[in-house]
Amino acid sequence: MDRHRGVVVGDEGPCPDTSASACARGDSHLRNTYRQTLAHWLTKVSPPPTVFIRDSITAGGQWFDDVRNINLASNGLITEQIAGLLKLAQAYRPKRIVIMAGTNDATRGFDADKLRGLWETTCKEPTIVITLAPPSTNVETNRRIDQINRIAMDSCPGKPVITLDIGDEQGRLKPEFTVDGTHLGPKAYAQWVARLKAL
Known part of the structure; x- marks a missing residue:
């Protein structure tokens, strides 16, 4: 299992054999990464x-x-x-x-x-x-x-x-x-x- 920037990843995909809270932290990181990527693109407009x-x-x-x-x-x-x-x-x-x-x-x-x-x-x-x-x-x-x-x-x-x-x-x-x-x-x-x- 690898932990990279708050996302729990294993051989069988995200969050295998981990607690729900660990999965939630990973989901939160992914959502934040998406929003920040969107924000960076929006700065090209305004x-x-x-x-x-x-x-x-x-x-x-x-x-x-x-x-x-x-x-x-x-x-x-x-x-x-x-x-x-x-x-x-x-x-x-x-x-x-x-x-x-x-x-x-x-x-x-x-x-x-x-x-x-x-x-x-x-x-x-x-x-x-x-x-x-x-x-x-x-x-x-x-x-x-x-x-x-x-x-x-x-x-x-x-x-x-x-x-x-x-x-x-x-x-x-x-x-x-x-x-x-x-x-x-x-x-x-x-x-x-x-x-x-x-x-």
Whole structure:
């Protein structure tokens, strides 16, 4: 059995001898791949409303309730790598570019001055919309996420900022908004979509 980009494949075809949830994940990936392929073709006719750049948290949002949106997010990216996607995002000439960065930096360590410089450069793009990195269920990680979010806000005065209201009284990610303590679930993405539409 081979697992490639979330699709379970075996000698007898997709999903043999696996759980229904594994098959569902594979089906979801295939649907998202189809929609993103369609979105790329649509950009040849008209610019997309939104291009998303981020790590796996944004990748999980797929097309964010609009098949025309382009999602360039990828698993495991740190802020430097996400900022490196800006030129590709700009090439689509979207109405806005939504960036969220910092979760992987918080878990791996970061240089605050370097992050500040990356944000200052990124926020020269006039269409940038910032979504602050959401909390996790880990208190120490959240302390670093808060520091990174402050750097982003301080480095980008005047830019639209989306904050997701998904933490408890201690700032930890609420169970109903996550699938594993770090990555977001459907309720969190629904809130994110609603706040994007409200801009």
